Amino acid sequence: MSDLVKIFVAAFLINNIILMRFIALCSYIGMTSDVGQSVGMGLAVTFVTVMASAVTWPIYHWILKPNGLEFLEILVFIVVIAALVQLVEFYLKKSVPSLYHAMGIYLPLITTNCAILAVTFDQITSNYTFVQSIVFAVAVSLGYLLAMLLLAGVRQRLKNSAIPAFMMETPILYLTTSIIAVAFMGFAGLIK
Amino acid sequence: MKRLFSILINGLIVENPLFVIMIGLCSAMAVTTTVANGIGMGVALTFVLVMSELIISLFRNLIPDSIRMPIFLIVIAAFTTIMDLEMKAYFPVLSKSMGVFIPLVVVNCIVMGRVEAYSSKQPVLNSVFDGLGMGLGYSWILIAIAAVRELLGNGTLLGFQIMPSSFEPMIFFILPPGGFLVFALWMAASNDLRRILLAGRKPEPTQDSCCTLPEDGSAEKA
Numbered sequence: 287m288s289d290l291v292k293i294f295v296a297a298f299l300i301n302n303i304i305l306m307r308f309i310a311l312c313s314y315i316g317m318t319s320d321v322g323q324s325v326g327m328g329l330a331v332t333f334v335t336v337m338a339s340a341v342t343w344p345i346y347h348w349i350l351k352p353n354g355l356e357f358l359e360i361l362v363f364i365v366v367i368a369a370l371v372q373l374v375e376f377y378l379k380k381s382v383p384s385l386y387h388a389m390g391i392y393l394p395l396i397t398t399n400c401a402i403l404a405v406t407f408d409q410i411t412s413n414y415t416f417v418q419s420i421v422f423a424v425a426v427s428l429g430y431l432l433a434m435l436l437l438a439g440v441r442q443r444l445k446n447s448a449i450p451a452f453m454m455e456t457p458i459l460y461l462t463t464s465i466i467a468v469a470f471m472g473f474a475g476l477i478k
Numbered sequence: 479m480k481r482l483f484s485i486l487i488n489g490l491i492v493e494n495p496l497f498v499i500m501i502g503l504c505s506a507m508a509v510t511t512t513v514a515n516g517i518g519m520g521v522a523l524t525f526v527l528v529m530s531e532l533i534i535s536l537f538r539n540l541i542p543d544s545i546r547m548p549i550f551l552i553v554i555a556a557f558t559t560i561m562d563l564e565m566k567a568y569f570p571v572l573s574k575s576m577g578v579f580i581p582l583v584v585v586n587c588i589v590m591g592r593v594e595a596y597s598s599k600q601p602v603l604n605s606v607f608d609g610l611g612m613g614l615g616y617s618w619i620l621i622a623i624a625a626v627r628e629l630l631g632n633g634t635l636l637g638f639q640i641m642p643s644s645f646e647p648m649i650f651f652i653l654p655p656g657g658f659l660v661f662a663l664w665m666a667a668s669n670d671l672r673r674i675l676l677a678g679r680k681p682e683p684t685q686d687s688c689c690t691l692p693e694d695g696s697a698e699k700a
Contacts, residue, residue: 306654308508309578312501312587357563360581361555368551400504400585407578452670453662456500460662467655 290421292477293414297425299473303401304433305466310401314434315459317392324438328431330392332424335402337374338367339423342406343416363406368397401430436466482607489611495588496619497668502588505579506620507657513636516624518572519579520617522565526557526583528609531597533557535605538598550593551584558584588612619664626660627651 303309310331317327342363350356375393378386396402405426409419440462449458493499496506505523509515530553534541541549562580565573573580583589592612597605628634631651633641641647650656 308504308654308657309582311503311507315500315503357559360559360562360584361552364551364555364584365548368548400582403585404578404582407581411578452666452673454669457662457666457669460658460665464655464658464662467658471653471655 290418293418293422294425296477297422298429298432299470300476302429302433302470303404303426304430305463305470307404309404310399310430313399313401314437314463315456318434318438318441321435321438321442324434325431327392328427328434330396331399331401331430332427334367334371334374334393334396335405335423335427336420338370338402338406339409339419341366341370343409343414343419346410359407359410363403367402367406371397401426433466437463440466482603485604485607486611486614489608489613489615490618491615493612494615494619494668495591495612496616497665498672499591501591502586502616503661505582505586506616506623507654507661509576509579510620510624510627510657510660511631511652512575512628513621513624514572515575516620517617518565518569519576520613520620522561522576522580523583523586523588523616524610524613526554526561527589527592527613528606529557530554530589530593531605531609532602534593535597535600535602538600541598546594546598550590550598554589554593555584588616623657623660623664626664627656631656 297303301307304311304314313327313331318324345362345366346356346359350358350362371393375386378393405423408426409422412422414422437459441459444458444462453461489495495501496503502523505519509519530550533553534550558581561583562573565576565580592608596608600608625635628636629640630648631653633639633645633647648656651660
């Protein structure tokens with residue numbers, strides 16, 4: 287149990303996927319102009335990351351590894367994730383229309399979201415068990431949601447601030463991110 | 479010849495993927511703790527980009543429009559796998575220090591973006607030069623970021639001691655926040671420079687399709 291908690295805290299705060307590992311920066315900058323939008327994207331990513339982990343773990347450990355096909359992991363994972371996203375989209379559209387309207391528009395963007403692919407590769411390289419993989423996936427994507435929410439909040443304030451002309455738009459966002467990341471460095475000692 | 483040259487310059491400066499189109503940012507900050515890593519990542523991406531653009535451009539008239547995205551993905555994934563295995567075999571140290579970012583080239587928006595926007599419509603030679611220009615444009619920014627971070631954070635350049643021994647390395651620049659900061663400042667500098675240079679002309683910043691929400695909500699199927 288305690289190792290699951292460790293995995294969770296490490297992935298959620300200490301190695302925050304955006305602020306400490308620079309993964310999924312495109313959507314971090316692109317989707318945080320509005321708090322509601324950032325939450326929608328964060329939840330959609332959480333949903334797909336957990337689903338993808340649940341699918342890629344058995345594929346790797348039960349199909350690729352016994353047959354010595356580990357080198358195909360990049361190819362297989364990207365195709366599986368793309369197909370999965372498509373299936374989830376179809377399913378939501380037909381069965382849960384309300385959920386589809388809430389996060390369906392974010393789903394196609396997720397195929398090229400590096401966070402999901404990175405999570406599935408990390409689970410393989412860290413040799414996690416199935417349960418550990420799922421906990422890891424949940425933690426990473428909640429960390430993603432947290433970082434998105436933080437920046438979205440700051441951006442609301444930035445709209446009404448006087449920013450030097452050369453810092454306008456993207457540079458100021460990265461400067462902000464840098465300061466948020468400094469705060470996150472403080473979590474480093476949380477786990478021995 | 480002149481046209482090919484202008485395609486190259488386009489990627490290097492005019493439409494630089496990192497500073498102007500602003501795609502493929504993840505790896506630009508993650509691997510740039512040392513100049514060697516920056517060069518390694520630049521070479522890896524350039525290889526995947528040029529080869530994918532070459533292949534897609536060769537088959538551009540044979541690929542059905544409706545399933546082009548999966549086909550592009552598979553071509554890119556194949557070259558990324560080749561690159562990943564080569565790196566592991568010949569540069570194990572470099573490969574280890576870049577970790578997950580080599581396989582992540584497959585979802586790097588630069589590759590998908592250029593393949594979709596350029597080589598699926600252009601002849602082979604143009605596509606190859608576009609790949610070269612974009613790849614090198616990406617690489618030189620990577621090296622610029624890495625140089626600042628390595629020099630200030632470690633006092634070295636490419637592993638050679640540059641700063642005097644009295645210089646206390648500022649670890650901050652090696653750590654993630656330093657990456658964000660250096661990138662922000664480089665980008666601010668480049669924006670300012672562009673504003674001065676292009677004072678008369680108005681630059682048209684292209685937004686990248688894979689990371690922003692489409693206007694009508696009917697996002698593209700991947």
